[in-house]
Amino acid sequence: MSPNSKEGPGPDWVLEVSGLGVTLGRNKILENVNLTVRRGHIHALIGPNGAGKTTLMRSILGGMPHTGTIRFKFYGDGTIGYVPQFLDFDRAVPITVFDFIRLMLQDFPLFLSFKRGKREMIRKILEVTECDHLMDRMMGGLSGGEFRRVLLAQAVHPVPEILLLDEPASNMDEVGTNQFERLLLELRKKHDLSILMVGHDIRRILALCDHVTAINRTVIFDGKPDELRDPGKVAELFGLTTGADDLLGGAA
Amino acid sequence: MEWIYDIIRGWAESGLLPSIFQHTFMIRGLLAALLIGPLLGAIGTVVVTKKLSFFTQTIGNAAMSGVAIGLLFGEPVDGTYAGLYGFCLIVALVMTFIKNRARLSNDTIIGVVLAQVLGIGIVLMILVTSQFNIHQVEAILFGSLITLNDTDLISLAAAALGAGILFMLTYNRVMLSSFNPVLSKARGLNPVFLEYLFVTLMTVVVVASLKLIGALLVLVLIVVPAAGAQNVVTNLRQFVWVSMFFATISTTVGLLLSGLVPVPSGAVIVLVSSVLFYGSLLFKAVFVRRE
Numbered sequence: 001m002s003p004n005s006k007e008g009p010g011p012d013w014v015l016e017v018s019g020l021g022v023t024l025g026r027n028k029i030l031e032n033v034n035l036t037v038r039r040g041h042i043h044a045l046i047g048p049n050g051a052g053k054t055t056l057m058r059s060i061l062g063g064m065p066h067t068g069t070i071r072f073k074f075y076g077d078g079t080i081g082y083v084p085q086f087l088d089f090d091r092a093v094p095i096t097v098f099d100f101i102r103l104m105l106q107d108f109p110l111f112l113s114f115k116r117g118k119r120e121m122i123r124k125i126l127e128v129t130e131c132d133h134l135m136d137r138m139m140g141g142l143s144g145g146e147f148r149r150v151l152l153a154q155a156v157h158p159v160p161e162i163l164l165l166d167e168p169a170s171n172m173d174e175v176g177t178n179q180f181e182r183l184l185l186e187l188r189k190k191h192d193l194s195i196l197m198v199g200h201d202i203r204r205i206l207a208l209c210d211h212v213t214a215i216n217r218t219v220i221f222d223g224k225p226d227e228l229r230d231p232g233k234v235a236e237l238f239g240l241t242t243g244a245d246d247l248l249g250g251a252a
Numbered sequence: 253m254e255w256i257y258d259i260i261r262g263w264a265e266s267g268l269l270p271s272i273f274q275h276t277f278m279i280r281g282l283l284a285a286l287l288i289g290p291l292l293g294a295i296g297t298v299v300v301t302k303k304l305s306f307f308t309q310t311i312g313n314a315a316m317s318g319v320a321i322g323l324l325f326g327e328p329v330d331g332t333y334a335g336l337y338g339f340c341l342i343v344a345l346v347m348t349f350i351k352n353r354a355r356l357s358n359d360t361i362i363g364v365v366l367a368q369v370l371g372i373g374i375v376l377m378i379l380v381t382s383q384f385n386i387h388q389v390e391a392i393l394f395g396s397l398i399t400l401n402d403t404d405l406i407s408l409a410a411a412a413l414g415a416g417i418l419f420m421l422t423y424n425r426v427m428l429s430s431f432n433p434v435l436s437k438a439r440g441l442n443p444v445f446l447e448y449l450f451v452t453l454m455t456v457v458v459v460a461s462l463k464l465i466g467a468l469l470v471l472v473l474i475v476v477p478a479a480g481a482q483n484v485v486t487n488l489r490q491f492v493w494v495s496m497f498f499a500t501i502s503t504t505v506g507l508l509l510s511g512l513v514p515v516p517s518g519a520v521i522v523l524v525s526s527v528l529f530y531g532s533l534l535f536k537a538v539f540v541r542r543e
Contacts, residue, residue, distance in 0.1 A: 024355070063433065084434055087431055087435070089430070092482055094487060095487070103424045103428045
């Protein structure tokens with residue numbers, strides 16, 4: 001049993017995906033995908049490369065034409081927090097962390113506002129993920145770990161009813177990953193967050209989550225992370241003959 | 253319009269401005285330069301961020317076809333507004349549509365359309381050459397201060413005002429969705445709509461600037477000031493202001509020089525903006541330490 005697991009007694013859910021299909025051109029990217037994210041759970045989404053994890057995430061965010069239904073059950077204003085896998089932007093664009101957060105918080109054109117008061121507010125937002133000291137750094141100059149923490153800071157302000165997290169496949173060192181996971185768990189505890197996260201490091205994500213759905217175009221496994229601790233099971237799911245031990249980081 | 257000209261002429265006569273601004277065409281040029289300089293500079297920051305530089309060039313090329321189409325439909329030689337705005341807007345919106353639907357890279361679509369609108373423009377122009385003046389083509393390509401008239405100036409002012417207000421109202425949202433469309437969507441924005449909106453306002457400004465700087469050079473005035481600003485600024489606010497400053501210096505100083513030396517205004521404006529760009533590069537090399 002994962003140390004962070006939280007047995008939800010009630011059937012209360014925050015996101016329900018049913019019969020979801022996505023077709024691009026002649027390719028079926030996703031087919032008949034069903035999953036339910038319980039309120040307060042960390043729900044992991046795993047699968048081999050090209051399995052459609054990011055496409056599923058995009059469909060949930062409303063950026064993909066799809067069939068089937070995606071329903072949310074919100075009690076508040078329905079804020080969705082999103083941490084993208086990466087931001088594809090020109091590193092030379094002179095945008096600071098301060099600017100980046102501010103773009104999201106105000107409509108008044110950023111280049112016309114000269115108020116100093118905003119700094120304190122944005123510092124508080126960044127403090128939550130231990131990156132307030134990065135405020136005046138360029139977005140393009142951040143390390144992988146710093147970048148993730150800035151993205152997490154914006155995703156939890158305002159506190160979302162569901163947090164969608166797309167883990168990067170690479171570009172993160174061990175220290176950065178540990179810090180990110182610690183912050184994520186702290187935030188989850190503090191705000192009772194519901195989280196759906198795409199993960200690439202299966203060993204780490206199994207240790208973190210309450211529930212796991214594996215997809216490869218369609219759902220191939222849905223259950224408790226404990227059931228996936230067996231490398232044989234993972235190999236079977238991912239269609240591997242060898243290498244499942246590597247996927248599990250040799251920890252099984 | 254005359255009263256504005258009289259005021260500026262007065263300044264030129266009293267020595268407040270160089271005496272060349274006693275000529276009406278120079279006064280019109282100055283007003284145009286002051287209108288489009290800041291606007292092109294500000295828009296350039298988004299164009300550079302969204303990587304739309306060559307998209308802008310395509311709009312410039314499309315102007316050739318636009319003029320020819322305007323003439324075909326019987327518009328006067330010095331006022332093919334419907335053809336210009338109509339065709340350039342169609343090209344811009346169709347390109348954005350293809351980009352969003354066809355899953356081709358922006359680069360590929362631009363490559364295809366850039367060539368097409370130039371080809372169509374040349375064919376059409378040869379077809380209508382018998383009834384129009386080749387200097388008009390030159391003016392579209394390189395800009396021509398002399399042919400700038402009151403109607404141009406009024407259309408430019410209207411375009412600048414409309415585009416400027418729209419730009420300010422949508423700047424933060426456009427910038428955020430350029431960074432990551434999916435993230436902006438999660439934040440409740442509509443990145444596709446914002447893209448169409450930005451492309452439309454950019455096209456209007458580009459077309460309105462054509463007579464002063466010309467189709468071939470409009471790209472330069474959008475990209476170079478923003479690129480120069482990138483060398484010396486440390487945040488987004490400075491980026492916009494320095495880019496606006498560089499662009500306005502380029503248009504006004506370029507205009508003044510083109511009044512003194514008989515060369516097209518657009519070419520001189522580009523030269524000035526290049527000097528500013530290399531200057532900023534030098535400034536960066538000497539004064540700005542790498543992070």
